[in-house]
Amino acid sequence: MPTFGYKHLLYWFGLCCFLATSAAQARNLPDFTELVEEQSPAVVKIETEGRIDQSQSFHQGEEIPEMFREFFERRSRPERDFQSMGSGFLISDDGYILTNNHVVENADEIRVRLIDRREFSADVVGTDPRSDLALLKIDAKRLPHLEFAESDSVKVGEWVLAIGSPFGLDYSVSAGIVSAIGRSIPGAGESNYVPFIQTDVAINPGHSGGPLFNLDGEVVGINSQIYTRSGGSIGLSFAIPAGLAQEVVAQLRDKGRVERGWLGVVIQEVNRDLARSFGLKKSVGALISQMDPEGPAAQSDLRVGDIILTFDGQAVEQSGDLPPLVGRVTPGTEVPVEVMRRGERRTLDVEIGTLPVEQAQATPSRDPGGPGDPLGLKVEPVPEGADEAGVLVSDVSRDSAAARAGLRPGDVITQLGYDTVDSVERYRELVADMPKGEPVAVRFLRQGQPAFTTLQID
The missing domain is CATH 2.30.42.10 (PDZ domain)
Structure with a gap:
């Protein structure tokens, strides 16, 4: 019989401890199987067809030399057919579907396919490019549907799961955790007021518009964007919060459009030196660098150079926090705004206006770069x-x-x-x-x- 020395016993003891620990950890990991079985029937695949005007993408008239203009005009096609696909989910048993605006934008025909292979033609109830949300309707009854989680219930570090059709692959499931909340994405354009949920869930093209679940099977977000240099997931994905989505859905169902609050200011980040020069102990708030002369801010006691510290009782830690807070206020409402002015804090009452279609309610300004008077x-x-x-x-x-x-x-x-x-x-x-x-x-x-x-x- 083989003999075992002291080192052999230690090795086997350590291996047994490792296996026991691994088994215990495996038991603590969430089991998504029941959630997927129950919620998948309410997730849909969306396919669209349409035609877009691309004449402006080929030439800009006077910007092209005369000798080449005829060549470009001959080769350019003023319109181009396109097809796209994405995901969505049923939010009622009578056929209302929520998805991303960019999934159905410019579409002439929208087809929705359910998990049981039934297909429907969908109508657009309303779209909201600023939140990148769209509400669709299909003619069907007694459909499975999903419930939203309570507003702002999502926590950093909790498990979340996505179901969608990445690259056209039906009903793919991926899981991860919430990495951050309240993200303002630089360069997000009209979506700069959305406080995104950041996750490390593998999200790829085709997931757009699909639901992001918590472990209770409630929708905490709508998958919208990914950050990538390769075209695929690298562990940075962003979802529109459920609370914001519910507000948008309610207005789209009632009016077919969304009205938002408008302050009429251009803002920028407060760095350490600016904070010090304005009498702040740390870099917080949104610095007003310009005001629309016809906007609500200009009609109030706000001034260029004020640093907004709180808006309607909510702290403004950085400039990106302000647009979502303003946009969610009902136009015509008067809200308290705390500012730092000349080294002193003061609270002003400001009546919020209605965001014009072509405006942004609070636009971040571009940061400055990088023999005379004492300043040079x-x-x-x-x-x-x-x-x-x-x-x-x-x-x-x-x-x-x-x-x-x-x-x-x-x-x-x-x-x-x-x-x-x-x-x-x-x-x-x-x-x-x-x-x-x-x-x-x-x-x-x-x-x-x-x-x-x-x-x-x-």
Whole structure:
């Protein structure tokens, strides 16, 4: 018989402990089989056909030299047929279906297929490009449907599951956890007001519009976007929260469109130096860099240079938090807005307007980059007919405070600290009074876009 030494006993003891631990961990992992069996019948596959005008994508008229224009016009097709597919899910037993707007956009024909292979032609009840949601209707009764989870019930770290048709593969299931909530995606365009749920669930083209479930089988989100450089999932996917989706659905069913709150401001992030210059202890809030003269903010006591800290009782930790809060307010409602102004906190009552179709309710502005006065600037009066008063930067000295702040020739300085710059003389007075060694906020326009930065004289 083989003999076992001390090391052999330790090895076998360790292996047994590992197997026992692995088995215990496996028992603690969620079992999705029952959830999938119960909820899959309410998930649908959506196929669309349509035709889009692509003439603008081939040429822009005067931008193409005359000798080549005829070639492009001959080769370009003004319209192109397309087909697309995505996912969706039934939200009522009488045939209402929720999906993404981009799944059905420009579609002339929409077909919906259920898990039992039945197919229906769907009508569009209403769409909302800003939230990327669309409500469809099929002519059927007694259909399986899904329930939404309570608003804002999703937690970071909890298990979630997606069902959809990635790459046209019917009813594929993938699972993961919630990575973050309240995400504002840079470059999301009209969707910048959606506080996305970020997950590591494998989401791919074709999943769009499908449901994201919690372990109770409730819909916590609608899969909408992925971040990818390869075209496939890399563990960064984003879903529209269920609470926001319910608000949109209610308006689409009642009116076929969505009305949102509008503040009429351009905002930017508050960095450390800006926070310090405005009297804040940390970088929080949304800095107002411009206001629509006809907007609700301009009609209230809000001012350019105010930093919005709370809106309707909700904290604004970063600039991306503000658009969703504004958009969800019913137009005509008066809400309290807490701001930091001249180093002091104050609360203002602002009546929220209705978001125009072509506007954005709070638009993040572009961040500024990257021998004269103490700032290193040469300035001159702005040309007549300029949109705002200020001084035009004509030269920036190398290695100066202005150069370190990212100012460039062509920028128009409109504000230093808390004071408006309306002339070269006023600018020089303010520069002469600037403190040494302390950051001072500077508002400027670059190609018509407003932004704040900070300057510091050593």
